[in-house]
Amino acid sequence: MGKNGRYAMGLFLCCTAILLTAAPAIAQNGIDNGGHSWWFWPLLLFIVTFVMGILAVLGGVGGGVLFVPIISGFFPFHLDFVRGTGLLVALSGALAAGPGLLKANLASLRLAIPVALIASSCAIVGAMIGLALPTNVVQIALGATILGICILMLTAKKSTIPDVPEADKLSSALRIYGVYYEPSLKQNINWKVHRTPLGLCLFVIIGVMAGMFGLGAGWANVPVLNLLMGAPLKISVATSKFLLSITDTSAAWIYMNKGCVIPLMVVPSLVGIMLGSFVGVRLLKVAKPTFIRWMVIGILAFAGLKALQKGIFG
Amino acid sequence: MALKAKVKDRMIPLSNYSTVSKDATLEEAVMALRGSFCELDSQSCTEAGHRTILAMDERGNLAGILDFASILRTLVPEVAGDWYQRLSSAGVSTAFAEANAEGLDETHLDLYERVRKNARVKVRDIMLKVRGTIEADASLMDALKKIFKNRISKLPVMENGKLAGVLRDTDLFLAVAEILEEKS
C-alpha cells in the first residue's frame, strides 16, 4: 500500500475508533437529555451505519448481521423497530448485489429457488414468533445467537472447491448444477451439490432465525451451501447474497404490516450502509488490515453481551 | 464532381475490411481488427487501420458492428463502463467482501486477467446495432446526409441485398476535400 493509502487508512481508523468510543456516550447522553432536535438521531444513525458499512466490507462480516445487535444495543430504538429496519437494510444490500451476481451466473437461480421457498416461509414463521415473544426473551435469544455467530465466524472453514463425489437424487431431479470460470485455475469448474435434503432442513432453522431477529443470514447460508451441500465458495457466496433478498422480503413484510417500520429510521440506515459499503470496497483495493476483522467480531460480541444484559436485567 | 460520384466508387470493398463472425469471441474480433492496423510480418502498427469491425452471421449477412468504445467498455468496464455498470460491480464486490471472500471477487483480479476474462464474451452479446445502410449506386451526397442524420461514422454498403463494402466518414471527408482541391 502506498504512502497515501497508509495515511488514509490510518486516518480512517482513528476516526472509527473515536466514533465508536464516542457513540455510546452520545447515545447515553441523548437518552438522558432527550431534548435533541429531530435530526439528531437520524444523523447519528447515518454516521454509524456509514462506518458499519465500511467495517462490514473491510472486516468480512455482513452488514445485515451487524445492524440489529449494534443499533439495538446502543441506540434508544425499541427492538421491534430495529428489526424491521434491519431487514430492510439487509434486503437492500441484497437487491443491490443481486442483479450483477445473477447476470454473471455466479448466483444460481436454480439453487436458490427451492432453498428460498423453505427459507422465506420459515422467515415468516420466525417473524411471527419474534413479534409474539416478550421483548426480553428475544433480547436474550438474540444475544446468545450473536455470540454463537461470533464463534462461527472465528472457526468456520471455507472450501473453495469442495469435493462432491456424486449429486444427490433431489438436486439431480431439480437439475441444480452449473459451471463457472475459476481464474486462479484458469479453467471452467463444473459444480453440483449433495446432501440437499439435509441442507433444506438447516434452511428451516436459518429462515426462522432471520425472521425472528431481523438479521441477514449470510453467515449461515454460506457454510450450509459451501461446506454442507458442496457448492463452490464463489457460487455459495453469490447465491447466499441473492437468497437474502427473498428471505428478507418475506420477513420484512411481516414487520412492515405490524407497523415496525419508521421511515425516519429506515432511510438514513439504508443510505448509510450502502454508501459505507461503496467506500469500503474502494478502501479494500488499497489494503485489508487483518486486525479489522478481529475488531468487528469483537464489537459484535460486545453487542451480543449487551443484548443479553438488556434481556436479563431489563 | 466529387460528391456526385457513386458510393461504390469510394467505398472500401468488403474484401479489404475487417469482419468477424458474430459467434466469435471478442478476443478474436480484437485480433482481427488489430490486423488492419498492423502488418503481420513486420508487426509495425500504424494509425491507418479501420476503426471498426463488422460482425457477420452464418449466412454472410451483416449482423452488427463493433467500434473502439464498445470494445473498451467490455474489456475494461471499471474504467470505460457507465455509472450503473460500476454501481452493479460495486454491489457484487460488497457481496464477496462481506463474506470474507474478497479474493474471489473478479474486480480483485489482476488487470490482465480481467481483460482476458472479459474478452471471452461473444461478439453477438456486445455488438452495436447497425443504424443505417446505403445502396452501392446511391450518390455520395445521399451517403453524407445519412451519416449525419443517423449520427454514425461508418455506412455499410449494400449491393443486390448483400453487403458489398463500407463507406466511412473519412472517405466522405476526402471527397469533400477534393472540391476544395478542384478549385485551385
Place this chain on the structure above:
Amino acid sequence: MENKTDVSLEASEEQLLYAKFLEVGMYVGLAILFITYFLYIFGIMEPYIPLSEVSHYWSQNVGDYLHEANINAGWSWVGMVGYGDFINFIGIAILAGVTIFCYIAIIPLLIRTGDMVYAVIAALEALVLILAASGLITGGH
C-alpha cells in the same frame, strides 16, 4: 457425471429476466424513496407525526406505538400517503415487493421451457410472498 452438454457458462434466460426486473425495481424503489424522504424531512409535505415527536415513539414497543400514535398497522398506510412520513412507504413497499414481481415474471418463461417443477415452486414462492405482504398473517404481542 451430469450431462455436460446442457450446462452453460452463461446465465439462463429466466435468470437474466429475473435480474433485469430486480435491477429496475431496485432503482425505481430507491429513487422514489429518496424523493419522498426529501419531501418528508424538508417539511414540504406535512407528516402525520411531526418530526420532533417521532423520537417519543421509537423507544416503546410497536403495539404501544400504534396505539398512542393512533395508527392502524398493515396496508392502511396507503390511505395515509398524503402525509410526508407515510408517503415514504411507497418506496419501501417497492423495494420489499420487487422480488414478488420477479417471481411472477419468470413463471411464464419456466412454463414455456417445460420446467414445470420450477414453475410450480416459483408460483408457490410468489404465493408465500404475497401472503406475507397481504398482512393476513400477523404476529402479535
